[in-house]
Amino acid sequence: MxxxxxxxxxxxxxxxxxxxxxxxxxxxxxxxxxxDAARLDLLRELPGAERITAIPGDVTAAGHRDALLAAVTDLGRLDLLVHNASALGPISGETRHRLLADTTPEDLQYVWRSNVGAPLVLTSLMLPVLAASNGVLLSISSDAAVEHYAGWGLYSASKAGLDHITLTFAAENDAITAYAVDPGDMRTQMHQDWFPGEDISDRPLPETVVPHLLALLASRPPSGRYRAADFPALRNGLRLAERAGA
Structure with a gap:
């Protein structure tokens, strides 16, 4: 261990x-x-749960970010910071698919705070302890950060912004390595929310992506933007992913 x-x-x-x-x-x-505190509480059922510190809250809130820093400080080090929390799209109206011309200032603030602002300030907060361990900053990106899909503009722009700040942190700090990673389409609730009523069972489960992320971390290439699929899954990672999905 x-x-x-x-x-x-x-x-x-x-x-x-x-x-x-x-x-x-x-x-x-x-x-x-x-x-969602109730869903977070279910982490207690996972193998290795005694090594998981789960803190309910919204990463856009300063007090919550302070609580995360306190938990990391108690553990004494930080080797990996993963920005995975994300807002899918506008909060107003009946659909998340919205043309840029119809986007409201409230929509922009909501998505930008969640997908760009919070990762920016959380990384800044964690940077000293992450750098002390020569750690890795990993941001979960999307193909939407580089492609142009009608109705996805606000989310796409936020992911492009996330990519940029992630890799700029590495350019400004030699002690860390940073990756913006496109995981590919996945069968998640977030993806289902974007396509309500549609069958997304053809998308792979998120557990299948984890071995590729573990392979990325193990190989530790130079800072940059990558696709998870570019890194062959580690055999041990496949076992761990199967247990995670059990």
């Missing part, structure tokens, strides 16, 4: 939960959060 520590935002569901489960099972100490 190792004594590494990770902070993963949005760990109550989807890819965040799968990564929390895999790292905890591998011996990492994991600090995570989520806005």
């Amino acid at each position: 190792n004594s590494k520590t990770a902070l993963i935002t949005g760990g109550s569901a989807g890819l965040g939960r799968a990564l929390v489960a895999a790292l905890a099972d591998q011996g990492w100490q994991v600090v995570t959060d989520g806005r």
Whole structure:
């Protein structure tokens, strides 16, 4: 077992939960959060749950970010910071698909605070302890950050912004390595919310992406933007992913 520590935002569901489960099972100490306290509480059922510190809250709130820092400080180090928590789209109206011309200032503030502002200030807060461990900053991106899909403009722009600040942190800090990673389409509640009423069962489960992320972390290439699929899944990672999805 190792004594590494990770902070993963949005760990109550989807890819965040799968990564929390895999790292905890591998011996990492994991600090995570989520806005749904009931779902976050279910992390207690995972293998390695005794190594998981789950803190309910919204990463856009300063007090919550302070609580995350306190938890990391108590553990004494930070080797991996993962920005996984994300806002899908506008909060006003009946649909998340909205043309840029119809986007309201409130929509912009909501998505930008969640997808760009919170990762920016949380990274700044964690940077000293992350740099002390020569750690990794990993932001979950999307193909939407580089493609142009009608109705996705606000989300896409926020992911492009997240990519930019992630890699700029690495350019400004030689002690860390930073990755913006496109995980590919996944069968998650967030994805289903974007396509209400549609069958998304053809998308892979988020647990299948985790082995590729573990391979990325193991190989530690130079800072940059990558696709998770570019890194062959580690055999041990596949076992961990299967346990995470059990």
